[in-house]
Amino acid sequence: xxxxxxxxxxxxxxxxxxxxxxxxxxxxxxxxxxxxxxxxxxxxxxxxxxxxxxxxxxxxxxxxxxxxxxxxxxxxxxxxxxxxxxxxxxxxxxxxxxxxxxxxxxxxxxxxxxxxxxxxxxxxxxxxxxxxxxxxxxxxxxxxxxxxxxxxxxxxxxxxxxxxxxxxxxxxxxxxxxxxxxxxxxxxxxxxxxxxxxxxxxxxxxxxxxxxxxxxxxxxxxxxxxxxxxxxxxxxxxxxxxxxxxxxx
Amino acid sequence: xxxxxxxxxxxxxxxxxxxxxxxxxxxxxxxxxxxxxxxxxxxxxxxxxxxxxxxxxxxxxxxxxxxxxxxxxxxxxxxxxxxxxxxxxxxxxxxxxxxxxxxxxxxxxxxxxxxxxxxxxxxxxxxxxxxxxxxxxxxxxxxxxxxxxxxxxxxxxxxxxxxxxxxxxxxxxxxxxxxxxxxxxxxxxxxxxxxxxxxxxxxxxxxxxxxxxxxxxxxxxxxxxxxxxx
Numbered sequence: 001x002x003x004x005x006x007x008x009x010x011x012x013x014x015x016x017x018x019x020x021x022x023x024x025x026x027x028x029x030x031x032x033x034x035x036x037x038x039x040x041x042x043x044x045x046x047x048x049x050x051x052x053x054x055x056x057x058x059x060x061x062x063x064x065x066x067x068x069x070x071x072x073x074x075x076x077x078x079x080x081x082x083x084x085x086x087x088x089x090x091x092x093x094x095x096x097x098x099x100x101x102x103x104x105x106x107x108x109x110x111x112x113x114x115x116x117x118x119x120x121x122x123x124x125x126x127x128x129x130x131x132x133x134x135x136x137x138x139x140x141x142x143x144x145x146x147x148x149x150x151x152x153x154x155x156x157x158x159x160x161x162x163x164x165x166x167x168x169x170x171x172x173x174x175x176x177x178x179x180x181x182x183x184x185x186x187x188x189x190x191x192x193x194x195x196x197x198x199x200x201x202x203x204x205x206x207x208x209x210x211x212x213x214x215x216x217x218x219x220x221x222x223x224x225x226x227x228x229x230x231x232x233x234x235x236x237x238x239x240x241x242x243x244x245x246x247x248x249x
Numbered sequence: 250x251x252x253x254x255x256x257x258x259x260x261x262x263x264x265x266x267x268x269x270x271x272x273x274x275x276x277x278x279x280x281x282x283x284x285x286x287x288x289x290x291x292x293x294x295x296x297x298x299x300x301x302x303x304x305x306x307x308x309x310x311x312x313x314x315x316x317x318x319x320x321x322x323x324x325x326x327x328x329x330x331x332x333x334x335x336x337x338x339x340x341x342x343x344x345x346x347x348x349x350x351x352x353x354x355x356x357x358x359x360x361x362x363x364x365x366x367x368x369x370x371x372x373x374x375x376x377x378x379x380x381x382x383x384x385x386x387x388x389x390x391x392x393x394x395x396x397x398x399x400x401x402x403x404x405x406x407x408x409x410x411x412x413x414x415x416x417x418x419x420x421x422x423x424x425x426x427x428x429x430x431x432x433x434x435x436x437x438x439x440x441x442x443x444x445x446x447x448x449x450x451x452x453x454x455x456x457x458x459x460x461x462x463x464x465x466x467x468x469x470x471x472x473x474x475x476x477x478x479x
Contacts, residue, residue: 071458074458075457076419076420076422076423076433076457078422078433079453079457083451086450087447087451090447174316178316178317178318179318180318181321182423184320185425192318192320192321192324196324205328206328213317213325216318217313217317220316221316
């Protein structure tokens with residue numbers, strides 16, 4: 001191996017003249033987390049809505065939900081990013097398109113929208129599976145008690161569903177964080193892009209990517225750990241995922 | 250919306266898009282799936298072996314691959330593969346590997362982690378009694394695995410493996426980040442050369458959509474047909 005290792009590179013000044021390479025990686029981490037968090041809000045909101053639609057007793061709603069999910073699931077995320085970033089401003093009315101292109105942080109907003117919608121289709125699948133896993137009697141009982149359909153969903157079905165699908169939602173959240181790296185293709189300076197930039201300017205390939213890898217692993221561990229606690233607190237007694245709290249006196 | 254949509258640019262670039270781009274994409278998908286399943290199965294056997302010396306490295310590898318973005322892994326391997334090649338061939342310089350070989354190694358090793366988890370679930374879905382019965386008949390561990398457990402695990406998991414292959418097919422578009430000419434790479438090169446981003450990217454989206462949808466429909470159909478009746 002004639003690779004020249006230099007771990008001190010992180011404390012050297014990056015070409016922007018203000019931050020060290022370590023600081024640029026931290027800035028990237030911030031963008032990664034911000035993008036993932038905003039996209040996750042969109043994914044969770046739209047995903048819940050579409051997932052619920054797909055279990056409603058209206059053929060049109062189910063069909064709409066199915067088309068929505070197939071549309072966002074069968075096109076690669078990278079292509080969707082390009083569609084939102086390069087194609088969308090061209091096919092909307094000209095004035096609006098120009099305004100869009102002039103936004104500062106346009107790649108951040110685009111990444112949030114593209115990633116949010118992409119993940120919403122996957123969340124919708126989980127929500128639908130969760131609602132369908134509930135005993136039929138819950139819906140029937142709620143309706144028999146005189147709750148309207150929206151009330152049945154809001155007070156009976158959805159609260160149970162979220163508690164049941166918490167573990168798969170955790171992995172979708174982790175996927176959202178990982179998938180945010182795709183946004184580097186539309187110029188978002190998130191963590192992977194920062195590592196790539198560091199490699200280009202300093203030629204220290206493996207140090208840069210090792211640092212990024214470690215940061216991603218740490219984020220992963222922290223999120224997994226936090227969600228474990230949430231999962232344990234919301235697990236429904238009587239289901240296999242539930243572990244009874246230690247008996248106290 | 251379609252007033253100045255230039256369909257001709259798509260028509261003119263079709264041979265380039267499909268002969269060069271799609272061939273690369275499909276070949277990469279097929280070979281990486283095969284390699285990924287083979288290595289993934291080995292990893293699954295390691296994870297289930299019950300020997301810490303085998304379980305721990307396999308688990309560490311799988312968890313590492315699963316917690317890092319694929320884009321970052323593509324960069325890693327893009328720079329790492331020449332050094333691995335140098336180490337294997339004992340040459341003085343980092344080995345020059347082509348784009349295809351580099352992508353193939355990346356995708357095979359990355360997807361192996363995901364195929365491992367699928368095969369592990371498949372192996373665990375086989376009733377314990379079958380293992381015991383095979384051993385009672387005097388079969389060795391490799392024979393039991395090769396003739397009893399793996400064929401059934403594989404059959405049970407075919408729909409999931411194929412679904413993962415569709416995901417892999419979509420993921421191949423990410424080789425864009427190292428400027429490789431796969432289907433999307435070809436589309437984007439034409440788009441930039443002719444200034445026809447709208448046409449090329451919508452066309453690429455439609456092609457990916459049609460192929461993925463057709464494939465997932467086929468998998469759903471297959472799933473109903475090959476399901477073992479219990």
